[in-house]
Amino acid sequence: MSIAGINGNEFIVLAILAAVLLGPEKLPDYARKLATLIRELRRLASGAQEQLREELGEDFADMDLKKFDPRQYDPRRIISEALRDQLEEPPVQGFPDSARSRGPETRSASSPPEPSGPAPFDDEST
Template structure:
C-alpha cells in the first residue's frame, strides 16, 4: 500500500495523533473513511460503465500483457537483432549451403554440351573514379548543398 511498511504506518499514526490531537482525530478519520468509500464507489461505477460500453470482450483482455512495465527496451532490441541474424544464417530449403549446384552436379541429370562463354556487354561501372586535388587547389563548392 503506497510502499509503506508496518513500522512506517505506526510512525505516521503516532505523528497524526500528535499533530491533530485527540479531539480532531476522530473527525479526520471519519472524513478519510468517507473519501475511501467514495473513491471505491467511483471506481466500481467506472468499471461497470466500461463493461456496458465495451461489452463482454473487456473481460477477455489480458491486462498484464499490456502493462508497460514489462517492456525492457534492451530485450526487445536484442530479440529484433537476433531475428535478423537467424534469418540470414538459416540455409535455403533444399540446399545444404545455400549455393546453386550446376546441372552436371545434380544427381540424375545428363550433362549438356559445353556452352560458349557469353560475353557480357560493356556496362558502365557503378564505381566512380576519385580524382585527387593537387597541392594548393581549392575544393569544389556546391552552393545548393549548403
C-alpha cells in the first residue's frame, strides 16, 4: 500500500527514524498531534469545497473538482494529446488533397535542401 508516494519499506525507515529522534516518550504525543492535524486539514478542505459550491451557485453544483487537481496533469500526456488532436483535425479548405498530403514542401524527406546562395552576413553583429 502506498501512502502519499511512500512504500512499505520507506514507511518502516521513517517510523524507526522518528522513534530514534523523538524518543519513545514523545512519539505517542506527536502521533496524536499529527492525526489531529490531518483531521483538521481534511475538515478545512471539505469546508472550502462546500463554500466554493455555495458561492458558485446552482450552475456549478454538479462540477467535479477533481479535474482541477494539479497532480493529475502530466505534461507528456498533455502534449501527446494535443499532437494527436492536431493530426486528427479536419483538412483545411482551399487546398487540393495532394497538396495536403505532401505538406508545405514538395521535395522528398531524404534529399538535402537546395542551396539558395551564400548565407546572409550582418556587419553590425558581434
